[in-house]
Amino acid sequence: MKPINAGALLAVSALLAACGQQGEYTASAVANGPEASAAMGNMAMPAQTAKTASGAGTVTAIDKTAGTITLDHGPIAEAGWPAMTMAFKAAPALLDKVKTGDKVTFALKLEGGSGEVTAIDKQ
Numbered sequence: 617m618k619p620i621n622a623g624a625l626l627a628v629s630a631l632l633a634a635c636g637q638q639g640e641y642t643a644s645a646v647a648n649g650p651e652a653s654a655a656m657g658n659m660a661m662p663a664q665t666a667k668t669a670s671g672a673g674t675v676t677a678i679d680k681t682a683g684t685i686t687l688d689h690g691p692i693a694e695a696g697w698p699a700m701t702m703a704f705k706a707a708p709a710l711l712d713k714v715k716t717g718d719k720v721t722f723a724l725k726l727e728g729g730s731g732e733v734t735a736i737d738k739q
């Protein structure tokens with residue numbers, strides 16, 4: 617028997633929200649910086665471009681219905697994230713490649729403070 621762990625689910629949502637806030641904070645800090653405004657005149661707008669990042673961690677949950685994978689991941693410098701456990705969107709083909717408990721390396725697309733796994737492989 618596997619009891620449904622609502623507490624863990626809530627914790628994942630809270631961490632996901634924390635990531636989003638951090639991402640937006642970084643974006644607005646860049647947009648409001650005096651150097652950013654000065655550079656804006658002769659540079660393409662970088663703010664809306666999707667960033668990519670990569671990391672390593674352990675799969676703690678896979679939800680094929682929701683299309684998400686929960687990763688206990690190490691720090692991700694590109695996103696400004698410390699180590700944490702959080703859920704990411706992922707395509708079905710990626711969810712089929714790994715299982716709970718696997719140690720993995722992964723690539724992310726970062727957009728609007730949330731992340732989608734674009735590649736994943738067992739370590």
Ligand SMILES: [Cu+2]
Nearest residue numbers: 635697700702
């Ligand atoms: Cu995270």
